[in-house]
Amino acid sequence: MYRAVLACCALAVVNSATAEPAWMNTTLSPDERAHLLERELTMDERFSLVHSPMSLDMGPFQRPQGAPFTAGYVAGIARLGIPALAQSDASLGVVNPLGLRPGDHATAMPSGQALAATWNPALARAAGAAIGQESHAKGFNVLLAGGANLARDPRGGRNFEYLSEDPWLTGVMAGASIAGVQSAHVVSTVKHFALNNYEISRNTYNAVIADAPFRESDGLAFQLAIERGQPGSVMCAYNVVNGAQACHSEYLLGKVLKGDWGYKGWVMSDWGAVKSVDAAKVLDHQSGEQLDKQVWFGAPLRDAVASGAVSKERISDMVTRVLRSMFANGLFDHPAGPAPIDLAAHGAVAQRVAAEGIVLLRNQDKLLPLSPTLKRIAVIGGNASMGVLSGGGSSQVTPAGAQYVVNLGGNRPMDQFFRRAVWFGPGPLEAIRTLADKTEVVFDDGRYPAAAAELARNADVAIVFGTQWNGENEDTPDISLPQGQDALIAAVAAANPRTVVVLETGNAVAMPWLEQTAAVLESWYPGQHGAAAIADVLFGRVNPSGRLPVSFPVSESQLPRPQLPGFGLPPDSSYEIQFPEGSDVGYRWFARTGAKPLFAFGHGLSYTSFAMSDLKVKGGKTLMVSFTVKNTGERTGAHVPQVYLRSAAGKPLTRLIGFDKVELAPGEQKRISLAADPRLLANFDSVAHGWRIAAGEYAVSVSTDAADTGLTGSAKVTTQLLKP
Structure with a gap:
């Protein structure tokens, strides 16, 4: 009997001397494959998979032998066919840190807020897929993408x-982007929790x-x-949450993520976010270990296992x-490696995101799109x-083509990395000249408002570009445009009431000059094709369809x-x-x-007009909302109807509960x-530990933005308590 059991176990691992290991059987689930492989690991091999360095040769960092220059690297285990985990920063494209991989360029996608401003999940998936494909072809199989923190400020x-x-x-846009990345057999993170x-x-x-x-806001996202x-x-995130480091938090990582949500993947730390070996109670991997005071998941974790403070079962769970995530996303079955990259196709995706993400905030007297009969356009700043x-x-992505880098300096060792302002060429001036046809286009750099105003005064239209650089590791002290740009815009608008302002910002900004301008984009x-996208919208080759993903x-x-x-506090102050x-x-x-x-959340104008009608609301366990959208203008365009909950069981509130994006021809x-x-429709009940829906009448509106009354209707919803 004993020998029979041993024989069965042996057959479970390898069916014959020449057959593939059982964990390479693709008919098995990722869970089954992971369990079969994990039990073959030695303890040394297990420990090697739960911590990793930054893969750079600079300062305190040392690149592992054979590893690329990248954010992080976990060596593979050749005897079992486990591939290395080559991790790349990739929020907006595959990152080449400080250009340490000479000649390695990638598609630079527009920012996350630009992507969200498209309100187009299918486009988010396409952008994610392009980034994932480039990552896979460059040999990277883990992307540090999927930012889902709410923009609270x-x-x-x-x-x-x-x-x-x-x-x-x-949640909808991040989920689509993550799914796109992982369609290329690359693991994506979601970050920074929380x-x-x-x-x-x-x-x-x-x-x-x-x-x-928390559950109703960042947690739900x-x-x-x-x-x-x-x-x-x-x-997991750098910061402390309710008194516990996020990467140590049993509430966040244990109770919520792995408990209530049943998350099966692994939790990696942000780079330098681990403070002690105690994190191993809920954290699965220490990343960027050189940035921590110690490689906590190295010798200290081994000692903790030896003393019984951390169980061997916990180490097995971490691994x-x-x-499991490697199997679920095809890292074994579709290994990353050199392959052709269709940069033209990916560039087209980037340009489409840029164009769809541009929000027309203001358009007095329908100045935009620009008329082909204009004699002179002044481009400024x-x-x-x-x-x-x-x-x-x-x-920060390194695309092919011209780039202009300004090192902003600073007082901290990592400022050379963080404080670099980069412009992707070609510029909007060139793109505007390309589309302006016979119109004269003149330029002023905007350093002196009086000179810019004089140029604007003698033009049919003035286009002023306002920029706000944002970067990791610092916040902005206020919401003004920096370096006197508000004064520049005010001077130009005073000289020429037909002034268009084009903003390139990482956030909402104040506009003290708004009422003096004719149009604002x-x-x-x-991203790298942003200049062409801006020109396309200015001249009407693209009908703007972006909507604000944040309130201004x-x-x-x-x-x-x-x-x-x-x-104003000293760096690393506790507050x-x-x-x-x-x-x-x-x-x-x-x-x-x-x-x-x-400007309200969801706001955005078009070069055509839309009407919504025939609202029907059906209740029950949830709300079913249906309505008709019609293009009542003269141009093809896309509309983004937004459904807001306006009251729940008699309680007034405003909450986005649905949206769609629909492109319509005139009259369609x-x-x-x-x-x-x-x-x-619910509120989270911490005592009952679930989402509680109160019975009663629920009112909704179908609106153009959060402040728009729109079409209104209501229906009765039944009481429920949903799992957390």
């Missing part, structure tokens, strides 16, 4: 990497928020992104999670002769925290950030306080039907 330095202020829009909403002293501030408002994208890894601006830090950081406040006084948290808005982030805060934003109409995720 327009001064947040890293908001440009993230998506929006709303959990539904963020409440990494600020960059000042990001390792030491304590985000204080109760369970229910991550939950939806994970459900929809199935990321192979979750990256199994890694292997924003380094428009050089290129379009990109955001700084670990997401928000183009975010539009009038000033900082309208924010939940008018004073920027941590501003608390309170969240009085709770789950009422962005437009919900404006609805709660009654304040009027400069389409019927849209949407079903609300029941959690969007």
Whole structure:
């Protein structure tokens, strides 16, 4: 009997001397394959899979033998056929850190907020797939992508990497992008879990928020992104949450992520976010170990296992999670390696994201699109002769073509890496001249407002570019355009009322000059083909369809925290950030306080017009909403109808519960039907530990933005308690 059992076990691993190992059987589930392989590992091999260095040769970093220059590298285990994990920063494209891989270029996608401004999940998936394909072809099989933190404050330095202020829009778009990346047999993360909403002293501030408002806001954004994208890894954040480091938090990583949400992948730390070996209770992998005080998941973890403080079963669980995600995403069956890259196709995706993400905020007297009969256009400021601006830090991509780099300097060792402002050429000036045909286009760099105003005064139209550089590891002290650009725009607009402002920003900005201008375009950081996309919108080759993924406040006084948290404190100061808005982030805060934003969440104009009609609302366990959208104008264009919950069982509120994007020819109409995720109708009940829907009448509107009354209707919803 004993020999028979041994024989069966042997057959389970290898069916014959020449057959592939059992874990290479693709008919088995990722869980089965991971368990079969994990039990073949030695303890030394297990420990080798739970920590990793940055793969760079600079300063304290040393690149592992045979590894590429990249963010992180986990050596493979050849005897068992386990491939190495070559990890690349990739929020906006495959990153070549500081150009250490000579000649290695990648497609630079527009910023996360530009992607979210498209309100187009299919396009988000296409952009993710392009990044994933480039990663796979360059030999990288893990992408540090999938930013899903909510933009709670327009001064947040890293908001440009993230998506929006709303959990539904963020979750849908992040999930689509992650799924796109992983369609190329590459693991994507979702990051930074959680409440990494600020960059000042990001390792030491304590985000204080109760369970229910967290679950209804940032938590729900991550939950939806994970459900929809199935990321192979979750990256925990630098900051402290309710008194515990995020990468040590049993609440975040144990109770919520792995417990309530049943997450099966692995949790990796952010680079330098591990403070002790105690993190191993819930954290599965220490990343960028040179940035921590010690390789905590090396010798200290071995000692903890030897003493019984950490069980061997926990080590097996850590490793199994890694292997499971590798199997689930094809890293064994479709290994990454050199392959052709269709840069032209990926560039077309990048340009489409840029064009669809541009938001037409203002268009007085229909100045835009620009008429072909114009005699003279003055282009002013924003380094428009050089290129379009990109955001700084670990997401900085190196595309082919001209780049202009300004080292902003600083006082910290890593400022040479973080504080680099990069413009992607060609610039909007060249793109405008290409499309202007017989119109004369003149340029002023904007250094002297009086000179720029004089040029504008003698032009039919003035186009002023306003830029705001944002980067990782710092926040902006206010929401003005820096370096006197507000004064420049005001001077130009005073000289020529037919002034168009094109913004390249990483955040919402104030516009004290707004009423003096004729038109305003928000183009975010539009990526390597942003100049062409901007020109296409200005001249009407593309009908703008972008909608704001964040509210634009009038000033900082309208924010939940008018004073920027941590501003003026010494670096790495420990301080608390309170969240009085709770789950009422962005437009919900404006609805709660009654304040009027400069531009509402969801706002965006078109060169055509749309009408919505025939609203029908059906209740029950959730809300089913249907309505008709018609293009009532003279141009083909895309509309983004937004469905907002306006009251729940008699309680007034404002909450996005659905949206669609529909392209229509003039006179064309389409019927849209949407079903609300029941959690969007609920409040999280921490005592009952679930999403509670109260019985009663639920009112909705189909609107053009969060502040628009739109079409209204209601239906009765039944009471429910949903799992967390």
